[in-house]
Amino acid sequence: MTMSSTGGRRKPPTIHDVAREAGVSRGTVSRVLNGGHYVSPAAADAVDAAIRKTGYVVNRHARSLITGRSDSVGFLLTEPQERFFEDPNFNVLLRGCTQALAAHDIPLLLMLAGTDDERRRITRYITAGHVDGVLLVSSHSGDPVAEELRAAGVPLVACGKPIGLGSKVSYVAADDRDGARDMVRHLLALGRRRIGVVTGPLDTPGGVERLAGYREVLAEAGVEADERLVVSGDYSRASGEAGAERLLARAPDMDAVFVASDLMAQGVLTALNRAGRRVPQDVAVGGFDDSPAAVAASPELTTIRQPWDRISSEMVRVLLAQIGGEDPAAVILPTELVKRDST
Amino acid sequence: MTMSSTGGRRKPPTIHDVAREAGVSRGTVSRVLNGGHYVSPAAADAVDAAIRKTGYVVNRHARSLITGRSDSVGFLLTEPQERFFEDPNFNVLLRGCTQALAAHDIPLLLMLAGTDDERRRITRYITAGHVDGVLLVSSHSGDPVAEELRAAGVPLVACGKPIGLGSKVSYVAADDRDGARDMVRHLLALGRRRIGVVTGPLDTPGGVERLAGYREVLAEAGVEADERLVVSGDYSRASGEAGAERLLARAPDMDAVFVASDLMAQGVLTALNRAGRRVPQDVAVGGFDDSPAAVAASPELTTIRQPWDRISSEMVRVLLAQIGGEDPAAVILPTELVKRDST
DNA sequence: GCTGCTTCTGTGAGCGTTCACAGTAGAGAA
DNA sequence: TTCTCTACTGTGAACGCTCACAGAAGCAGC
Numbered sequence: 001m002t003m004s005s006t007g008g009r010r011k012p013p014t015i016h017d018v019a020r021e022a023g024v025s026r027g028t029v030s031r032v033l034n035g036g037h038y039v040s041p042a043a044a045d046a047v048d049a050a051i052r053k054t055g056y057v058v059n060r061h062a063r064s065l066i067t068g069r070s071d072s073v074g075f076l077l078t079e080p081q082e083r084f085f086e087d088p089n090f091n092v093l094l095r096g097c098t099q100a101l102a103a104h105d106i107p108l109l110l111m112l113a114g115t116d117d118e119r120r121r122i123t124r125y126i127t128a129g130h131v132d133g134v135l136l137v138s139s140h141s142g143d144p145v146a147e148e149l150r151a152a153g154v155p156l157v158a159c160g161k162p163i164g165l166g167s168k169v170s171y172v173a174a175d176d177r178d179g180a181r182d183m184v185r186h187l188l189a190l191g192r193r194r195i196g197v198v199t200g201p202l203d204t205p206g207g208v209e210r211l212a213g214y215r216e217v218l219a220e221a222g223v224e225a226d227e228r229l230v231v232s233g234d235y236s237r238a239s240g241e242a243g244a245e246r247l248l249a250r251a252p253d254m255d256a257v258f259v260a261s262d263l264m265a266q267g268v269l270t271a272l273n274r275a276g277r278r279v280p281q282d283v284a285v286g287g288f289d290d291s292p293a294a295v296a297a298s299p300e301l302t303t304i305r306q307p308w309d310r311i312s313s314e315m316v317r318v319l320l321a322q323i324g325g326e327d328p329a330a331v332i333l334p335t336e337l338v339k340r341d342s343t
Numbered sequence: 344m345t346m347s348s349t350g351g352r353r354k355p356p357t358i359h360d361v362a363r364e365a366g367v368s369r370g371t372v373s374r375v376l377n378g379g380h381y382v383s384p385a386a387a388d389a390v391d392a393a394i395r396k397t398g399y400v401v402n403r404h405a406r407s408l409i410t411g412r413s414d415s416v417g418f419l420l421t422e423p424q425e426r427f428f429e430d431p432n433f434n435v436l437l438r439g440c441t442q443a444l445a446a447h448d449i450p451l452l453l454m455l456a457g458t459d460d461e462r463r464r465i466t467r468y469i470t471a472g473h474v475d476g477v478l479l480v481s482s483h484s485g486d487p488v489a490e491e492l493r494a495a496g497v498p499l500v501a502c503g504k505p506i507g508l509g510s511k512v513s514y515v516a517a518d519d520r521d522g523a524r525d526m527v528r529h530l531l532a533l534g535r536r537r538i539g540v541v542t543g544p545l546d547t548p549g550g551v552e553r554l555a556g557y558r559e560v561l562a563e564a565g566v567e568a569d570e571r572l573v574v575s576g577d578y579s580r581a582s583g584e585a586g587a588e589r590l591l592a593r594a595p596d597m598d599a600v601f602v603a604s605d606l607m608a609q610g611v612l613t614a615l616n617r618a619g620r621r622v623p624q625d626v627a628v629g630g631f632d633d634s635p636a637a638v639a640a641s642p643e644l645t646t647i648r649q650p651w652d653r654i655s656s657e658m659v660r661v662l663l664a665q666i667g668g669e670d671p672a673a674v675i676l677p678t679e680l681v682k683r684d685s686t
Numbered sequence: 687g688c689t690g691c692t693t694c695t696g697t698g699a700g701c702g703t704t705c706a707c708a709g710t711a712g713a714g715a716a
Numbered sequence: 717t718t719c720t721c722t723a724c725t726g727t728g729a730a731c732g733c734t735c736a737c738a739g740a741a742g743c744a745g746c
Contacts, residue, residue: 012472014702025726030704038724057471061413062702064404066731075453091434098455107468110418110453112441125450128400129355237639270641296580296639298613357732368696373734381694405732409701 013054022050033058073101073319074131076111078119078138078145088263088292089308090137093159096312097135104320108135119145127152133319135159155322157315161205161330170328172314176206179304179335180213183258183286186302186337188221192256192284195223198243198268199232200260207232210260210288229254233264240267248275255283256343262287262294265301269342284343299341307333356397365393376401416444416662417474419454421462421481421488431606431635432651433480436502439655440478447663451478462488470495476662478502498665500658504548504673513671515657519549522647522678523556526601526629529645529680531564535599535627539572541586541611543603550575553603553631572597576607583610591618598626599686605630605637608644612685627686642684650676 019029024043031039032047039047050056064070075097077090098108109131113119123145126134133155136146149156150169158171187195197214200207211230218225228250233239240259244267247254259265265287269279277283279299287294290305314331322328362372367386374382375390382390393399407413418440420433441451452474456462466488469477476498479489492499493512501514530538540557543550554573561568571593576582583602587610590597602608608630612622620626622642630637633648657674665671 015704016702026703027705027726028724031725034704040724043725057467059408059702060473061404061407062731063704064731065402065408065702065733066704068731070404072452094453095455098453102455102461102464105464107452107454107473109415109450110437110441111450112438112445118445121445121448124400130403130450266639273641296609298616358734359732369733370696370735371694374695377734383694386695402732405701406734407701408703408732409734411701 012059013056014059015056017054018047018050018056021054022046068129069132069323070130072107072109072131073316073323074109074111074126074134076113076122076126076134076136076138076145078113078136078143089289089306092291092308093137093312096309097316100313100316104316113145123148126154133157133323135315135319136162155319157319157322159311159315163203163205168328170318170322170330172311172318172331172333173205174306174311174333174335176209176335177213177216179288179306179337180210180258180260181217182335182337183288183302183304184214184217185221186339186343187256187258187284187286188217188223190256190284190343193223194226194229194251194253194255196229196231196247196251196254196257198240198247198257198259198264199230200264201234202232207260210258214258226251233260233267235261235264237263237267240264241271242267244268244271245275248272248277256286257283258286258288260288262289262291262297262301262303265303265342266293266297269297269299280341280343286343290338294338294340297342302340302343303338305336305338307335355402356399357402358399360397361390361393361399364397365389411472412475413473415450415452415474416659416666417452417454417469417477419456419465419469419477419479419481419488421456421479421486432632432649435634435651436480436655439652440659443656443659447659456488466491469497476500476666478658478662479505498662500662500665502654502658506546506548511671513661513665513673515654515661515674515676516548517649517654517676517678519552519678520556520559522631522649522680523553523601523603524560525678525680526631526645526647527557527560529682529686530599530601530627530629531560531566533599533627533686536566537569537572537594537596537598538566539574539590539594539597539600541583541590541600541602541607542573542575543607544577545575550603553601557601569594576603576610578604578607580606580610583607584614585610587611587614588618591615591620599629600626601629601631603631605632605634605640605644605646608646608685609636609640612640612642623684623686629686633681637681637683640685645683645686646681648679648681650678 015026015029019026023046028039028043029047031037032044036044060071075094101108111122113122126149134149136156136158146156146158146162146169156169158169160173161171162169184195197211199211202208229247231243231246233243247257257268259268265285268285272279272283279285285301287301287303290303294301294303310333318329318331358369358372362369366389371382371386372390374380375387379387403414418437444451454465456465469492477492479499479501489499489501489505489512499512501512503516504514505512527538540554542554545551572590574586574589576586587600590600600611602611608628611628615622615626622628628644630644630646633646637644637646653676661672661674
């Protein structure tokens with residue numbers, strides 16, 4: 001009875017068993033397993049059959065021991081935990097990376113390092129060689145982990161350009177400035193002229209670039225810049241709410257807001273609603289990300305789509321290339337305006 | 344210049360280097376590493392010092408090769424991907440499990456198996472022994488993975504009682520029935536008598552139990568049962584919205600709804616709002632989960648808190664015990680009524 | 687003295703794989 | 717024939733660790 005918890009697990013077949021079954025040597029089986037070069041068709045067939053018959057699966061520990069590679073990559077999140085819970089973007093990215101890696105049969109180790117203590121532990125773990133490379137997800141730039149890993153020579157790809165590390169670290173990012181430009185142009189096209197902005201944190205590339213795009217387009221259109229229309233947030237819903245309140249107090253005639261994230265835009269909607277402003281009639285609201293938060297909001301948000309599926313697949317591609325010995329690379333992907341009900 | 348991408352990774356120290364440095368044998372170093380029994384204080388100190396000096400970290404592949412254990416566990420999600428994106432509960436659970444495992448220095452491998460194809464691959468991967476055990480997260484019962492893993496003898500802990508597998512599989516769950524009872528009692532205490540319910544899928548234990556709790560309390564209170572007040576959903580936001588519309592059509596005098604998940608409750612709010620019903624004045628709405636969706640909703644949801652932090656830590660505890668050879672176990676945890684603005 | 691026991695230490699073997707190398711067979715060219 | 721080249725195959729030696737075992741040293745009791 002109680003055996004059911006432990007029973008059923010007998011010794012798995014080894015490469016030896018397969019070799020014996022196929023009537024060839026270990027070496028030949030190994031060659032079949034690793035691409036099949038320099039193997040006669042007859043031998044290859046025999047090995048394939050033997051593998052099927054024995055149910056053989058390669059022991060990754062033994063393989064890793066000799067190759068020095070772990071055939072797994074880490075997905076490292078250095079955000080404090082509440083951001084991970086709150087922001088649906090992480091979910092999408094995680095899912096995308098998992099799938100892209102699955103195509104290469106590479107498992108993903110999720111690593112969360114919210115506190116300094118955890119960060120130390122994880123860094124040690126990674127530099128000990130337990131993963132072949134790291135997908136780094138963190139929006140802030142002061143992050144010491146990226147620099148430590150880079151210095152240790154660990155292949156690394158960041159999501160979003162890490163400020164201050166120059167070209168030594170690979171990254172994949174959406175074209176933040178261009179996306180912001182599209183949104184502000186869209187708001188102008190609707191006839192809005194008093195366009196506010198709730199920026200992201202200005203120590204993040206996304207925060208800086210999206211604000212720059214906003215300013216550029218207004219200047220190009222000859223619309224008077226008004227610093228009362230600029231407030232900054234930290235990508236959280238609460239900061240969006242607070243930002244909108246400040247904007248309304250400072251510029252009651254505001255007829256549109258460009259918000260640097262969908263989550264903040266949700267907060268903006270809450271604040272506008274409370275102030276009795278109708279969206280989009282009185283104030284048009286444009287978000288950024290096209291995260292699940294965009295359709296969860298009411299009204300559904302007009303936003304800038306970040307191509308998360310491509311971002312994740314590119315991150316994986318660049319990381320694997322780097323593990324394979326290539327140099328770091330930067331990839332910038334285009335964004336797209338998605339019109340919904342808030343503008 | 345381009346060396347910077349590959350350089351910096353020299354051969355890590357082995358147990359041999361430590362032994363030489365400490366002036367002892369491999370065996371002694373290994374003993375220190377694994378608990379330090381039968382080692383003289385002097386030798387232990389020398390080894391500790393040598394480990395610090397050389398920066399030695401044990402090579403897990405080599406260790407796993409001989410012990411046959413991987414010292415890692417899998418977090419397996421067999422939901423279709425949209426549910427993973429949408430439902431914040433998964434996030435919370437994932438985070439909790441990661442942290443609980445981190446305390447044991449055990450990394451977590453995230454495995455997503457939304458399609459049949461992925462399911463096959465992952466099952467093969469797991470049964471090949473690449474993880475020591477699996478934390479299984481999936482709400483539906485028809486799930487073949489649980490049964491396959493159980494049959495293969497893989498230590499397994501499910502989140503929520505798996506229907507149809509009896510006592511052979513460990514699980515950790517919140518007390519769904521009791522939580523539902525609390526919520527319905529709360530609605531009754533507010534003077535509501537025409538209380539509707541949007542259930543979860545009735546092939547999930549949560550769906551069944553929460554509905555049962557609802558029925559029990561109404562019966563106990565002598566409130567007339569009315570099947571027009573009962574509709575079922577699938578835990579998605581959209582199904583909550585559709586459910587509320589059906590309820591309003593069939594029982595326009597409804598003055599409260601108990602919704603079996605916060606996410607569905609968000610949909611219910613949307614539908615009520617569109618129908619011009621004020622919440623909570625006209626219709627009180629009670630959710631379930633106390634997920635981030637509860638505070639994201641407006642008005643913020645009164646709900647039943649599932650103790651996610653305890654659920655995840657218990658799942659990890661039970662799994663590790665089972666890996667250590669103990670028998671499967673079931674853990675039921677209490678819930679708690681959280682009052683907010685929707686009732 | 688010898689025997690037995692406990693505590694500690696070193697050594698050889700082996701986990702399952704890949705890699706480098708040596709070697710075989712057959713074809714084609716001189 | 718002999719030599720060279722290509723296509724393929726087998727074998728021993730690692731990889732870094734743990735485990736089982738054999739021994740050494742110290743101490744007690746006879």
